[in-house]
Amino acid sequence: MYAFSYHSPKTVRQAATLLGKNPDAKVLAGGQTLLPTMKQRLASPSALIDLGKAEGLSGIEVKGRNVVIGAMTRHADVASSAIVGEAIPALAALAGGIGDPAVRNRGTIGGSLANNDPAADYPSAVLALNATIITNKRKIPADEFFQGMFSTALEEGEVIVKVSFPIPSKAAYEKFPNPASRYAMVGVFVAKKGSETRVAVTGAGSDGVFRSAECEAALKARFNPKSLDGVKVKAAGLNSDIHASSEYRAHLIPVIAKRAVAKAMAK
Amino acid sequence: MASVTMIVNGKEVTANVDPRTLLAQFLREHLHLTGTHVGCDTSQCGACVVHVDGRSIKSCTTLAVACDGASVTTIEGIGTPDNLHPMQAAFRENHGLQCGFCTPGMIMSAIDIVNRKGHKLDEHTIREELEGNICRCTGYHNIVKAVAAGAEAMAGK
Numbered sequence A: 001m002y003a004f005s006y007h008s009p010k011t012v013r014q015a016a017t018l019l020g021k022n023p024d025a026k027v028l029a030g031g032q033t034l035l036p037t038m039k040q041r042l043a044s045p046s047a048l049i050d051l052g053k054a055e056g057l058s059g060i061e062v063k064g065r066n067v068v069i070g071a072m073t074r075h076a077d078v079a080s081s082a083i084v085g086e087a088i089p090a091l092a093a094l095a096g097g098i099g100d101p102a103v104r105n106r107g108t109i110g111g112s113l114a115n116n117d118p119a120a121d122y123p124s125a126v127l128a129l130n131a132t133i134i135t136n137k138r139k140i141p142a143d144e145f146f147q148g149m150f151s152t153a154l155e156e157g158e159v160i161v162k163v164s165f166p167i168p169s170k171a172a173y174e175k176f177p178n179p180a181s182r183y184a185m186v187g188v189f190v191a192k193k194g195s196e197t198r199v200a201v202t203g204a205g206s207d208g209v210f211r212s213a214e215c216e217a218a219l220k221a222r223f224n225p226k227s228l229d230g231v232k233v234k235a236a237g238l239n240s241d242i243h244a245s246s247e248y249r250a251h252l253i254p255v256i257a258k259r260a261v262a263k264a265m266a267k
Numbered sequence B: 001m002a003s004v005t006m007i008v009n010g011k012e013v014t015a016n017v018d019p020r021t022l023l024a025q026f027l028r029e030h031l032h033l034t035g036t037h038v039g040c041d042t043s044q045c046g047a048c049v050v051h052v053d054g055r056s057i058k059s060c061t062t063l064a065v066a067c068d069g070a071s072v073t074t075i076e077g078i079g080t081p082d083n084l085h086p087m088q089a090a091f092r093e094n095h096g097l098q099c100g101f102c103t104p105g106m107i108m109s110a111i112d113i114v115n116r117k118g119h120k121l122d123e124h125t126i127r128e129e130l131e132g133n134i135c136r137c138t139g140y141h142n143i144v145k146a147v148a149a150g151a152e153a154m155a156g157k
Ligand SMILES: Cc1cc2nc3c(=O)[nH]c(=O)nc-3n(C[C@H](O)[C@H](O)[C@H](O)COP(=O)(O)OP(=O)(O)OC[C@H]3O[C@@H](n4cnc5c(N)ncnc54)[C@H](O)[C@@H]3O)c2cc1C
Pocket: A026, A027, A028, A029, A030, A031, A032, A033, A034, A035, A036, A051, A071, A072, A097, A098, A099, A100, A103, A106, A107, A108, A109, A110, A111, A112, A114, A115, A117, A119, A120, A121, A122, A154, A158, A159, A160, A161, A181, A182, A183, A184, B042, B043, B044
């Protein structure tokens, strides 16, 4: 790891000021992605702005018809939250399936979203649930936030403060994990709210998380696993790597989506 | 350099460290607590697991400076050779180790599992919860047995 200067601001405003003053600075949240990347010298920020002691960034609350989760809330706390378990059990289950217990005790929702790993779990929930990312500067709708792998709408000096999830009537996440890394090879989050059904796919797209138009169209008339029978997803634009070809991933998407819909209906 | 103060195994320590010092490095090289092991460079093996404010974390993927003000417990803090922690005793009795390299991390993770899931642990739960701990020797079978036995023994402590 290359040397850097370390800062521990007490507020988000201080964090933003420090980001402005230090070119090449990066925010440090749980460090579960950033530190391994720095150890491999794939990232070498000049300064780390640790959000660990900044006030008001963690916690979970219900606000109207939304569940609002602070950016520094750890995966383990979302997984075990009674509020999330009650309002959006699919989200609690997703958080409980990220990595392993020690990773879940450090890793945060804000870090996962800012990182936008093409195989990460949270981006699919944010996109399918039509969540809003609230930063120190503005509110960003899910459909505008993710901009290709490892890239987001966040600008220089912009810090995620919280994420607001509208409570769906039905939702579920189904992950087909890579047996070694446990990251999603294909992960599908389905959510139904009113007459709208959204289907977000992670792990498969070469541009990261995306909504499956084919699956959404099939589920529009009837939210039922049977509606997905015979649905074909195109392999173009999907990842091909040593773990799976794009054709295999294309085949998996409706299969996993079907399981997710069945799970959502069983609740 | 940055100043950091934390409680390690009940004792307060203050040090000036290069900010890039990992908690694992700080424990091993500054405090000479070499029970915490480093088995990989990729945050996957769990040999470095310690507790920070009561929660299991990978000390190779945590900066020492980020633990300022925290309370850290390592394998050295849970028992002594004459008075083993029930989880340590269970690993010995169940032959839950061979070379022993993974054992400190296994035991710190196991205690964390008991803290969260209670004293009656089935095999499936233990195997799922040990996702982040890799052992190259035992084949896990006796580790799983040891964790179940240690969890029960901790109830009587
Ligand atoms: C062994 C292992 C297994 C894993 N398995 C999975 C898995 O199965 N599924 C999965 O989804 N993830 C997995 N992860 C990744 C994990 O979920 C990370 O915690 C997460 O991706 C990053 O969150 P973090 O809080 O650790 O962020 P950090 O590593 O601290 O930061 C990541 C990036 O986000 C930026 N950032 C952080 N917080 C903010 C903020 N509030 N505002 C703006 N930018 C910010 C940082 O500057 C950095 O660029 C795994 C990690 C490990 C080590």
